[in-house]
Amino acid sequence: MKLAGREAAKYFQRPDPNRAGLLIYGADTMRVALKRQEVIAALIGKTGEEEMRLTRINAADLRKDPALVMDALKAVGFFPGPRAVFVEEASDGLAAVIEGALNAWAPGDAQLVVTAGQLAAKAKLRVAFEKHPNAYAAGLYDDPPSRDEIEAELARAGLPNIAPGAMTDLVQLANDLTPGDFRQTLEKIALYKMGDSQPVASEDILACAPASTEADMDDMLNIVAEGHTAQIGPLMQRLAAQGVQPVGLCIALSRHFRTLFAAAADPAGPAQGIARMRPPVYGARRDRMQRQAQAWGAARLQDALGILVDTDLALRSGVQTAPGMAVIERSMIRMAQLLRRR
Numbered sequence: 001m002k003l004a005g006r007e008a009a010k011y012f013q014r015p016d017p018n019r020a021g022l023l024i025y026g027a028d029t030m031r032v033a034l035k036r037q038e039v040i041a042a043l044i045g046k047t048g049e050e051e052m053r054l055t056r057i058n059a060a061d062l063r064k065d066p067a068l069v070m071d072a073l074k075a076v077g078f079f080p081g082p083r084a085v086f087v088e089e090a091s092d093g094l095a096a097v098i099e100g101a102l103n104a105w106a107p108g109d110a111q112l113v114v115t116a117g118q119l120a121a122k123a124k125l126r127v128a129f130e131k132h133p134n135a136y137a138a139g140l141y142d143d144p145p146s147r148d149e150i151e152a153e154l155a156r157a158g159l160p161n162i163a164p165g166a167m168t169d170l171v172q173l174a175n176d177l178t179p180g181d182f183r184q185t186l187e188k189i190a191l192y193k194m195g196d197s198q199p200v201a202s203e204d205i206l207a208c209a210p211a212s213t214e215a216d217m218d219d220m221l222n223i224v225a226e227g228h229t230a231q232i233g234p235l236m237q238r239l240a241a242q243g244v245q246p247v248g249l250c251i252a253l254s255r256h257f258r259t260l261f262a263a264a265a266d267p268a269g270p271a272q273g274i275a276r277m278r279p280p281v282y283g284a285r286r287d288r289m290q291r292q293a294q295a296w297g298a299a300r301l302q303d304a305l306g307i308l309v310d311t312d313l314a315l316r317s318g319v320q321t322a323p324g325m326a327v328i329e330r331s332m333i334r335m336a337q338l339l340r341r342r
Contacts, residue, residue: 002130003138009148011136012038017082019136020105021098021112023090023129025119026140030180035140036086036115043084043111051079055110059089066097073101073109083110090116095124102132145174145182157186163199173209175283185209216242220249221256224332225292227339236329246324247315253332254308261301263293270294296339304335 003011012035015022022039026032044053055072062068072085090098101112112135119126119139129137145153150170154162162170174182188208193200216239223231239249259277266273270293274286281289296304311331315324322330 001132001136003136006148008138009152011138013042013152015039015042015111017043017111018107019111019134020102020109020132021114021129021135023114023116023126023135023137024140025116025126025137027118028140028179029117030178031140032115032117034179034183035138036113040084040086040113043113044082048081048084051077051081053077053079053081053083053110055083055085057085057087059087059091059094062087062090062094062097069097069101069112070104073105073112075110085110085112087112087114090114090125092119092124095128098125099128099132102128102135105134145179147171150174153183153186157183157190159186159190159193159200161199163201166200166202166205169202169205172284173205175285217244217249217252220332221252222288222292224253224336225256225260225289225296225339227336229333229336232329232332232336236325236332240325246328247312249328250308250312250315250331253335254305254312257301257304257308257335260289260293260296261298261305263290264296264298264301300338300341304338307331307335307338 024032024035048054057068077083098114116125126137129135185208189200189204192204192208220235263270263273270290274281274290311328314327
């Protein structure tokens with residue numbers, strides 16, 4: 001059976017011990033790993049692994065010895081309590097073995113938890129769990145975390161008291177950071193607020209939020225796309241100090257401006273163009289990119305992309321007449337000045 005959205009989030013927190021198994025799959029390995037940890041901890045408790053009630057099986061080992069999973073499911077533990085068998089990084093090649101284990105599962109056996117990368121709708125492993133009457137499959141995608149997921153992370157970190165403005169900041173932070181970084185940031189805030197009865201405020205979040213090269217890169221993309229020429233130089237110094245390479249910055253700019261061009265050139269208008277983007281663009285970032293596409297128009301965006309093509313060729317050329325960061329900075333200033341052209 002399938003699990004999705006709020007239903008999946010609730011199941012991760014309180015999995016049914018009477019189910020045969022659960023498949024968690026998705027392209028983001030960190031997000032999959034965090035949910036797998038949450039499920040297993042809820043199934044067997046904090047001391048489950050210490051009490052040898054968790055069996056870990058690598059997919060490569062299972063391919064060599066298909067009997068491993070069945071033996072682990074049926075084994076009798078030395079310590080009393082629920083047991084779990086975790087198969088890591090499974091693929092379609094193990095679908096038959098895992099499906100056989102699910103079909104042979106009986107009450108009292110360990111619960112099977114399987115993780116995998118991105119799986120197509122017709123993938124055999126995914127179908128095995130979705131069609132099984134006593135198992136679940138949950139796909140994790142790169143969508144921003146829901147309010148329920150954020151609140152669950154807050155509760156897990158021991159942060160139930162959040163000021164309204166701080167909650168807005170946390171939602172934005174959850175969208176900007178990877179799931180692992182967001183959880184670590186919440187734990188840092190919890191330590192920062194230990195012994196403090198006041199609600200978590202925006203200032204507390206600012207004090208604990210990680211300095212992000214990715215965030216600075218996004219700032220630069222928006223500065224260029226919004227024509228703020230004077231801000232390019234100071235931010236370039238910060239990016240250079242963080243080790244950002246000119247070719248990487250050129251690639252990020254090209255990706256951003258290609259997205260804007262696709263939106264501006266859409267026959268239905270920039271709003272519909274942004275809505276059609278894959279992967280999708282959400283929230284404040286979507287609105288900001290829509291405004292940028294409208295301000296530029298397709299013709300000027302095409303000129304900007306031409307500058308980026310020339311810059312990329314210059315940066316990758318074996319003969320350079322100027323340092324790479326100077327080349328990309330000059331190109332960004334030229335692009336930002338295009339926005340003033342009528």
